[in-house]
Amino acid sequence: MPLSLLKYGLRRTYPVTGDIAATPDLKPHYDVGIIGGGGHGLACAHYLSSRHGIGSVAVLEKGYLAGGNTARNTTTIRSNYITPQSIAFYKEGVELYGEMAQELDFNVMFSQRGQLTLAHNDSTMRSFHLRAETGKFAGIRAEVVDAGDVRRLCPGLNMDEGGSLEIVGGLWHADGGTARHDAVAWGYAAQAARRGVEIHQRTEVLAIETAGGKATAVVTNRGRIACGQVLIACGGMNYDMGLKAGIEIPIRCYPLQAMVTQPVKPWLHTLVSSVSLHTYLVQSSRGEVVIGGGSDPYQLYATRSTLDMKEQLAAGAVHLFPFIGNLKILRQWAGITDMTPDYSPIMGASPLSNLWLDCGWGTWGFKATPVAGKRLAECIATGRVPDIIKPFALDRFASFSLVNEMGATAASH
Ligand SMILES: Cc1cc2nc3c(=O)[nH]c(=O)nc-3n(C[C@H](O)[C@H](O)[C@H](O)COP(=O)(O)OP(=O)(O)OC[C@H]3O[C@@H](n4cnc5c(N)ncnc54)[C@H](O)[C@@H]3O)c2cc1C
Incomplete structure (x- = not known):
């Protein structure tokens, strides 16, 4: 055993800093409030802070970090969908997995x-x-x-x-291919936290306050915070969270x-x-x-x-x-x-001008974690929806412009 390891083992205190800080007190205001600390919310927080210099971000997670569907998924990563819109989107996702270990300085065990x-x-x-x-x-x-x-x-x-x-x-x-799900989530969390993003575990969003066509604040079990922009990324609870903002998202x-x-x-x-x-x-x-x-x-x-x-x-x-x-x-x-009715996600704008949707990930969303995070960060930072996610807008259900992927998601997610 190397001497340094022995000395380390015999110390009374350990000079180790955790990847993310213990849950801090909530501030009264953040530029961005992300509801849901799963892979998607954390990836968005990472890209907001690393690509757009937005560090005043609170990730609000009702349980423990990435304990929702991110923790439960079987980690299939692929891009062989049916529609050209989906293939383009998931292709970018697969490419981002290829770069992820470098991007996050974290071994996410991507195995193609x-x-x-x-x-x-x-x-x-x-x-x-x-x-x-x-x-x-x-x-x-x-x-x-x-x-x-x-x-x-x-x-x-x-x-x-x-x-x-x-x-x-x-x-x-x-x-x-596949990747290690908790490494993906923790890698994004660690990088985001390094740039000042606050990760609030055991912080449940109970209500979303709205006024004048905007979301003004979110009310949590630990207090109320005003937010410049809000992202809904709640996995299985997306439908319910939409209702809190007065939006009925077509999800079962x-x-x-x-x-x-x-x-x-x-x-x-x-x-x-x-x-x-x-x-x-x-x-x-x-x-x-x-x-x-x-x-x-x-x-x-x-x-x-x-x-x-x-x-x-x-x-x-x-x-x-x-x-x-x-x-x-x-x-x-x-x-x-x-x-969702067409087995594709719902991403981008909502009827409220500063509230963004990252929903409808059903059985297929782990593979999209990096690309959804990156593209939604772009929406929030610039106010514009990138072309690659435009086909997945909420209003496609009103205009019957569905992106039907039922045949490609049935067996292998
Ligand atoms: C068994 C299973 C197998 C799967 N296999 C695959 C697969 O092979 N490949 C694939 O691509 N996808 C797969 N999926 C789908 C994939 O897991 C999800 O689409 C993806 O994890 C969604 O990530 P997310 O961050 O949006 O949601 P989540 O990881 O669910 O994160 C949402 C978070 O929001 C939190 N939350 C909810 N309500 C509130 C609230 N009121 N306040 C604060 N926080 C709240 C939750 O606690 C949760 O942590 C599978 C899913 C399951 C269940």
Whole structure:
């Protein structure tokens, strides 16, 4: 053991400074109040302070940092969506993940190992051709592969030859990957805090005061603060927070569950998902097999997990990889996902001139954490909505300009 480490261990006091300060007292006024200390709120705080020199920012989090959906997600990162608008947006997100460790000086364990979506019939293959061509045109790596390629990309997969779920091919997305969710959130928090952003945990926003077409203040369980601008980034509580500002955001909330097995030696080197089985798997850096699927079929504000879903996910996973049937399930959990009618987010302006929306992230928002934070910081700092997020405006529902991604979010988020 090096002597310095021994000396350090024997000290009575430790010269260590935390990444973020303990929750400070609330000031009466901030230039920007961010409601929600998940990945998105923290990323926005980082970009406001690092790119736009705005440090008078309070991130208001009712629980602990990034304890909402950011903590519960299965970390699929990809850009192989259906519409050109979505592909352009998520492509920027994937690129920002590639730079994130440098940007934050924090190891976020971004692992760009590729994502394979399986096709079990010809009609799925036809839709994959469309997605691959649209993706290539938009500059991402997406290609249709046959059964032989699937075998090579993912040894050990049950191809079910001659069976009802025979794998006939897939959509290979070499840009896809994963990152460590809590590292992403803490990396943004640490950088923002370094530039003067205040992070207020256990600070619940109870009301938003409005006057003259603007949000004037937010009322919290720790006091009232006036804000020059306000961002709503509340994950599963976005609909309710909108109502506090008098805005009805078209969101319905559904629980989404996932689970992990005990850790095993690394064998699964890609992200794998099956549309027909509504199941996807990824092996974490710890060796645990993370298994997820579709949302619960009913609206609910609850984070309990169910035996029903455990059975469904386990059946899908064991069908794809029969040899994992003996693994023990270590944890199962759920988050409340804020689903929009077209399975795309709602970003940008609201009916109040200084209140901005970062909502409708449903089952797909982790991958967008850096790009949403960056682009919403731009909105707040300049008052202008960048072109790349204009298609995701709230008013698209009034003008029927939907960005329909239902077919691309169903199985693998
Ligand atoms: C099981 C599961 C798997 C998922 N898998 C993926 C995936 O593989 N890939 C992907 O891209 N996405 C995935 N998602 C979706 C993703 O997790 C979310 O879209 C994303 O984390 C949203 O981040 P956020 O910062 O907007 O919300 P959150 O992380 O939920 O943060 C919002 C914060 O707001 C706080 N808050 C709420 N109300 C108040 C209030 N009144 N006052 C103050 N604070 C408040 C909450 O406590 C919370 O911490 C998954 C979600 C779940 C549940």
